[in-house]
Structures are given as structure tokens and as C-alpha cells.
Amino acid sequence: MKNRATDCHLGYKEKDPERGEDSLNTFEEILQHAQRQEVDMILLGGDLFHENKPSRKILHGCMALIRKYCMGERPVQIEFLSDQAVNFAASPFPVVNYEDPNLNVQIPVFSIHGNHDDPAGLGNLCALDILSVSGLVNYFGKSETLESVEISPLLMQKGRTKLALYGLGSIRDERLHRMFVEKKIKLKPEKDQDSWFNIFVIHQNRAGNRGETNYIPEEFLPDFLNLVVWGHEHDCKIKPVKNIRKGFYITQPGSSVRTSLTHGEAIKKHVTLLGVKGKKHIFREIPLETVRPFCIEDVVLSRDGKFMQMIRANPNDPKISEYVEGYCEEKVDSLIAQADAEHSGNAKQPKLPLIRLRVDCSGEFDIDTFSPNHFGQKFVDRVANPKDIVLFQRNKAQTKGKESTGEIANSFRPEDLVMKYLAEEKNKLSLLSGKDLVDAVQEFVDKDKKGAIEVAVKKQLDKAQEEMRKKAKNPGDNIDKSVQVQAKRKNESAEPGKHKVQKVLSRTRGETANSDEDMNSAEDSDSEAGTASTSSRVGERERCRVKAEGQEDGNQKDCIIILD
Numbered sequence: 001m002k003n004r005a006t007d008c009h010l011g012y013k014e015k016d017p018e019r020g021e022d023s024l025n026t027f028e029e030i031l032q033h034a035q036r037q038e039v040d041m042i043l044l045g046g047d048l049f050h051e052n053k054p055s056r057k058i059l060h061g062c063m064a065l066i067r068k069y070c071m072g073e074r075p076v077q078i079e080f081l082s083d084q085a086v087n088f089a090a091s092p093f094p095v096v097n098y099e100d101p102n103l104n105v106q107i108p109v110f111s112i113h114g115n116h117d118d119p120a121g122l123g124n125l126c127a128l129d130i131l132s133v134s135g136l137v138n139y140f141g142k143s144e145t146l147e148s149v150e151i152s153p154l155l156m157q158k159g160r161t162k163l164a165l166y167g168l169g170s171i172r173d174e175r176l177h178r179m180f181v182e183k184k185i186k187l188k189p190e191k192d193q194d195s196w197f198n199i200f201v202i203h204q205n206r207a208g209n210r211g212e213t214n215y216i217p218e219e220f221l222p223d224f225l226n227l228v229v230w231g232h233e234h235d236c237k238i239k240p241v242k243n244i245r246k247g248f249y250i251t252q253p254g255s256s257v258r259t260s261l262t263h264g265e266a267i268k269k270h271v272t273l274l275g276v277k278g279k280k281h282i283f284r285e286i287p288l289e290t291v292r293p294f295c296i297e298d299v300v301l302s303r304d305g306k307f308m309q310m311i312r313a314n315p316n317d318p319k320i321s322e323y324v325e326g327y328c329e330e331k332v333d334s335l336i337a338q339a340d341a342e343h344s345g346n347a348k349q350p351k352l353p354l355i356r357l358r359v360d361c362s363g364e365f366d367i368d369t370f371s372p373n374h375f376g377q378k379f380v381d382r383v384a385n386p387k388d389i390v391l392f393q394r395n396k397a398q399t400k401g402k403e404s405t406g407e408i409a410n411s412f413r414p415e416d417l418v419m420k421y422l423a424e425e426k427n428k429l430s431l432l433s434g435k436d437l438v439d440a441v442q443e444f445v446d447k448d449k450k451g452a453i454e455v456a457v458k459k460q461l462d463k464a465q466e467e468m469r470k471k472a473k474n475p476g477d478n479i480d481k482s483v484q485v486q487a488k489r490k491n492e493s494a495e496p497g498k499h500k501v502q503k504v505l506s507r508t509r510g511e512t513a514n515s516d517e518d519m520n521s522a523e524d525s526d527s528e529a530g531t532a533s534t535s536s537r538v539g540e541r542e543r544c545r546v547k548a549e550g551q552e553d554g555n556q557k558d559c560i561i562i563l564d
Contacts, residue, residue, distance in 0.1 A: 003034040004272045006045030006203070006231035007114065007255035011058035018352060018384050022292050023050070023257045024061045025348050029290045030256060030271050031069035034107055037273060040078055040158060042070070042107060045231030045253065046114025046170055046203030049127050054117070059127060066136045072106035081162075082155035090142040091132050103135045110154070112141035113169040114203045114231060141167030141201065146175065148184045153198070155190070161277055164189075164196040166225075170203040170232065177213040180220040189224050197276050198224055203231035206252065218243050218250065227251065227274075227281060235264035238272050238285055251283070258294050261356035261388070266296050289346035292384060293339040293353035299331060300360040301367075311365050321368045324359075325375065328390055331357050336382055352384040362395035 008027050013019040034042050049058065076098040088094040098105040111128060113119065119126040119142065131137035143149045153164035166187050171179075179185050190196050205215035221228060225248040227240065236254030243250060253272060258265045269291045273284040301307050301324065310320050332355055339353030361367055369392045376386035383389060440456035 003030070003037065003039040003042045004045070004229060004251070004253055004274055005030050005042070005256055006229070006253045007047040007234060007257075008044070009047055009050040009116065009255060009257050009259055010062050011054045012050040012257050012259050014055060014058055018350075019292065022350065024058070024065070025290045026256045026269075026288055027062070028065050028069075029288055029348070031065055033271055033273075033286055035069045038074070039107060039273065040076070042109045043165075043199075043201065043229065043274075044109065044111035045201050045229050046112050047116045047231065047255075048111055048114070049117040050259070052117055052120055052126065054127050059130065063131065063134065063136060066109060066131070070107040070109055070136070071104055073104060074106035076105060076108060077158055078108070079157045080155070081157055082153065086152050087140055087154050088132075088138070090144060091129075091139065093133060093135075096138055097135045100135060105135075108138055109136065110138045110140060110165065110167075112167040112201050112203060112231075113139070115170040118170050140165075141169040143169065143171070146171065146179070148186075149179065150186045150188055152188050153190070153196075155196075162196045163276060164193075164198045166198065166200040168200075168202050173205045173210075173214045173216065176204060176216060177220075180216065185220075187222050187225075189222070193224050194279075197226050197279055197281065199227045199229060200225050201229045201231070206230050206233050219245060221246065221248070223247055226279065229253070234259065236267045236269050238270050238283070240283060249281075256288060256291065258292060258354060261294070261296060261354060261385070261391075263296055266294050287344075289344035290348045292350045293342055294356075295335040295339045295342075295353060296356040296358070297331060297335060298358045298360065299328075300362075302360075302363040311363075311367075315365055318368075321370060324361075324367065325370045328357055328359060328375065329378065332379060332383075332389055336379070350384065352382065354385050355379075355383045355389050356385075356391065357389060358391045358393060360395065361392055 008023060008030070010023045010027055012023045014023075031042075048062070054062075078098075080096050080099060084096055084099075085094045088096070093100070096108065097103055098108045111131075113126055113128050117126050117128065119129070124144075128137060128139040132139040140154060141151075149168070151166050151168055153166045156163045156165065168185075176185070187200065189198070200221060202216070202221075206218075207215060218228075223246045225246070228248055228250045230250055230252045233252050234255040235252065237252040238254065240249035240251045242248070251272065254267070254269065255265070256269055256271070258269075269288040270285045271288060273286065275282040275284070304327065307320070307323060307327070310317060310323060335355045335357065336353060339355065343349060343351070359369075361369065372390040372392070373387050376383075376389050379389060380386045440452045
């Protein structure tokens with residue numbers, strides 16, 4: 001029996017005095033279910049942590065819980081058959097933890113990384129690497145190179161049942177999509193694959209509404225698989241669905257903590273017990289009782305008779321705004337009552353619910369919408385998210401260019417601003433490469449690495465200076481000519497780089513756009529704040545200029561990078 005979960009997002013809202021413990025509480029419940037059911041192993045599908053660098057508090061809390069529930073004297077009955085040096089090649093201790101003579105493990109935990117807690121920085125490490133070397137988690141699916149990836153399975157056996165577990169940690173969707181198309185991703189099947197139950201754990205975009213290459217089609221996966229555990233998508237669609245063309249089943253456990261105020265997150269959260277016997281498998285869904293209650297509703301003002309009557313009588317009547325606020329207040333009261341009725345009764349389930357009321361104010365009229373922040377003060381002691389209960393939005397097809405208070409401004413394309421700026425002759429980059437700029441922008445936007453751009457600039461500067469020093473074999477060499485050659489070489493490769501910049505910034509915009517199905521939906525107040533923050537960062541990058549100034553010092557020239 002196997003316990004499966006994905007997207008625990010430990011540390012989400014950890015600084016919020018009301019919601020700070022939500023993720024750890026539910027993670028503990030998952031481990032309690034595993035211990036109570038005496039499962040053979042726990043399988044996590046990525047994003048165990050919400051951030052690439054979790055705080056010491058969250059890392060400590062995670063390690064304490066795993067040690068409390070997964071370490072013990074009960075023997076593990078799974079025999080590990082494959083070459084562990086291959087399966088855990090990225091670890092300095094390439095051995096499955098329950099076979100380590102220095103550890104007493106009763107429930108082994110296996111996990112891949114997600115897009116939130118992926119390896120990065122010096123040493124290409126992540127929080128899972130820390131859990132791995134400490135012997136708490138068996139971290140697999142880490143790719144040391146993205147030129148070509150061959151995935152060897154973790155082979156395990158219990159009795160007559162043989163399990164082949166494949167895993168691939170999160171890779172940028174556009175890149176992984178291209179690698180699949182170019183046949184650079186290979187899942188290595190066993191010769192007698194019919195005698196193995198083959199599971200593949202993946203953490204990528206599944207829905208195809210994010211762009212042509214910004215997701216992984218199910219048809220890309222090989223047909224010898226029996227079950228695919230799909231992480232990253234937060235909608236809890238845990239019941240396995242069969243892919244008719246390929247023949248395998250797909251289960252999408254969803255997240256265990258609500259990180260966005262969307263309809264998808266409102267689906268009841270579960271953890272799954274998976275039983276495998278031979279080539280057959282059974283599922284048992286267990287509802288999670290410690291997840292914070294969440295209720296959401298959409299209302300359309302143009303469908304309210306009294307509101308439209310007031311609009312037709314006098315569109316400028318100040319009482320209209322008062323009526324809308326009162327109308328919304330009644331709706332929120334109703335949602336709070338609904339959330340109270342759905343409370344599980346578990347002592348650790350938070351009392352204050354999450355509430356989201358999406359108000360569509362589209363139509364041939366203008367109204368003064370009230371402040372959602374001020375409105376939320378009425379519910380400070382009744383909801384967990386008083387600052388973003390109400391979200392005003394407009395149907396762009398109906399508003400004819402009108403904008404709504406509370407709707408996220410998405411009228412500009414960040415990549416257009418950047419590319420327009422760089423297209424001007426005076427702003428063209430001479431030393432920076434497009435590829436390094438793409439990587440720096442991604443680190444800056446996605447992971448809030450404030451020094452990413454500065455590091456990229458310094459790296460390219462050092463590289464250019466070193467090349468010029470090598471060419472300057474004697475003091476009489478023409479350094480200026482070396483600079484011109486270097487600049488020409490960079491400009492020749494600029495177009496592919498610019499194309500990649502567009503892709504990365506497009507994905508950034510897509511992640512902050514309003515989508516009911518996307519975790520980073522604009523409906524989440526944090527995503528709304530994140531969008532504003534991202535726009536600000538893009539503006540900062542747009543204002544950055546790279547200048548090369550020569551300062552004579554004998555026959556030596558120094559290149560100085562200036563960021564305005």
C-alpha cells in the first residue's frame with residue numbers, strides 16, 4: 001500500500017498570523033494517515049516546499065514531522081532491486097534510506113522536486129537535497145543535464161508484485177516540451193516490462209490552455225506505463241482517468257493547501273492510498289480534514305433586477321454603490337455560513353474560512369466600485385482573508401475599453417516593452433548574451449532572486465574581459481577591435497536570444513494572468529500583488545541600460561557596466 005500526495009507547499013503564507021501553520025498542519029495529517037494505515041511508502045509529486053529557499057522554521061518543522069512519523073522499528077517489506085548508484089546519482093549517499101544501517105526507517109518517503117522547490121544556485125541544490133543527505137527523504141528524478149535525459153526506474157518488489165517507479169523533477173515547460181518533441185526524454189523500460197507495474201511521477205502543466213508549448217500533452221508519455229501521478233495542477237482530480245490512446249491511467253492528487261482563491265482550489269482536498277497487486281491497482285480516497293474551509297461564488301451585477309432598475313433610472317445615483325456594497329455583504333454572509341456548515345469538526349481545522357466573491361460589473365454602464373480592502377474590515381474576525389474577499393472584474397468583450405477597479409491591469413506586454421527598448425540602436429546589448437539574460441530574468445521574476453541580473457552582467461563582463469586579455473598578446477594589440485568582434489558575435493546570436501526572452505516573459509505574464517484553473521491565477525490576492533510586483537520589476541529591467549565605457553590606463557582598458 002502506498003500513500004500519495006503532491007504540492008504540499010510547506011511554508012505558504014507562513015508569515016500570516018492566521019494562516020501561517022496551515023501547510024504544516026495538513027502535512028502532519030497526511031503523515032498520520034500513512035502511519036495509521038501502515039503504508040509501505042509515501043510518494044510525493046513535487047512542491048513539498050512553497051519556496052526554493054524555505055525558512056529555517058519550515059525546514060525544521062518538515063524534518064521534525066518526517067522523523068516523528070516515518071522513523072521507527074517497523075521493518076520495511078520492500079526489496080530494492082535496481083542500481084541505487086544510478087537512481088540516486090545526485091546524492092553523495094546513493095542508497096535508499098531504509099537500507100542505510102545508520103537509520104531506522106519504517107515508512108520511506110520518495111519525492112521529486114517541483115517548480116517551487118527546484119535546484120538552483122551554487123551547487124545546483126534544493127531543500128530536498130538537505131532532506132536526502134539527512135536520510136529523511138529519497139530524492140529522485142533530478143537531472144544533472146538538460147541536453148538529453150534518460151530516466152531509469154527505481155525497481156522494487158514486495159512478494160510477487162514488482163514496481164518500476166519513474167520520476168522527472170520539474171523542468172521549464174517550454175524546454176521540456178521541446179525535449180519531448182526532439183526525442184531527448186527517454187523512459188528506459190525493463191526488458192520484461194509486462195511483469196512490472198510502471199508508475200511515472202511528473203510535475204508539469206497538464207492543461208493545454210497555457211499556450212501551444214507551455215504544457216506537456218499526455219500523448220508524449222510512453223504507452224508501457226500503467227499509472228501517471230501528475231503533480232503541479234492544484235485541482236484535486238484524484239480518481240484515475242484512462243487515456244484511451246495510450247492505455248495508462250492518470251491521477252491528479254492536487255494540492256493539500258489552498259494557494260489561490262479559484263474554483264479549482266475549492267474542490268475538496270484528498271490524499272490517496274494506492275494498492276498494487278501484480279498489474280492491478282486500487283484507489284482509496286481519504287478526505288483531508290485539516291484544510292482551511294474555502295467557499296467561492298461568482299455574481300453578475302447585470303443579472304440583478306434591482307441593480308439594473310437603479311442604473312436605468314439614474315446611472316450617477318450615489319446610492320448605487322451603496323446598494324452594490326450591501327449586496328456583496330449579503331453574499332459574503334451566505335458564503336461564511338456555507339463554510340461553517342462544511343467544517344469537518346477536526347480540532348486542527350482552522351475556524352476562519354477563506355472567502356472569495358467575484359463580482360462581474362460588465363455592461364453599458366460605469367459604477368464606482370468600493371474599496372475591497374475597506375470592505376473586508378467588516379469581516380476581520382470572521383474570515384481568514386479580509387483584504388481580498390471581493391474581486392471586481394469586467395468582461396473585456398462587453399466593456400469596450402473600460403477598465404474596472406480591482407481588475408489586474410494587463411494592458412501591456414512586458415516582453416514588448418523590453419524588446420522595443422533593446423531594438424533601439426543606442427540600447428543594443430554588446431556584451432550580454434540573450435541566453436544569460438533569459439536565465440537571469442527567470443531567476444529574478446520566478447524566484448525573487450534580486451541579484452540574478454547583476455550576477456549575469458558580471459559573469460558576461462568577466463568573460464568578455466578574459467577573451468580580450470587572451471587576444472591582447474602584446475601591449476600593441478588593438479583592444480577596441482577585440483571589443484567590436486565580441487559585440488558582433490553577440491549581435492549575431494541576438495535573435496534566438498530575443499525569442500527566448502519573449503517566451504520567458506510570456507510565461508511570466510501567463511502565470512499572473514486571470515485563470516480559473518491556474519494556481520497563479522489573478523484571483524489570488526497574492527498573485528494580484530505578485531503581478532504588480534512583477535510589472536514593477538519589468539519596469540526596472542526596462543530602465544536598465546548597459547553601457548561600455550573605456551577608461552585609458554596605459555594600454556589597458558576597463559569595461560564598466562552602469563545600471564541607471
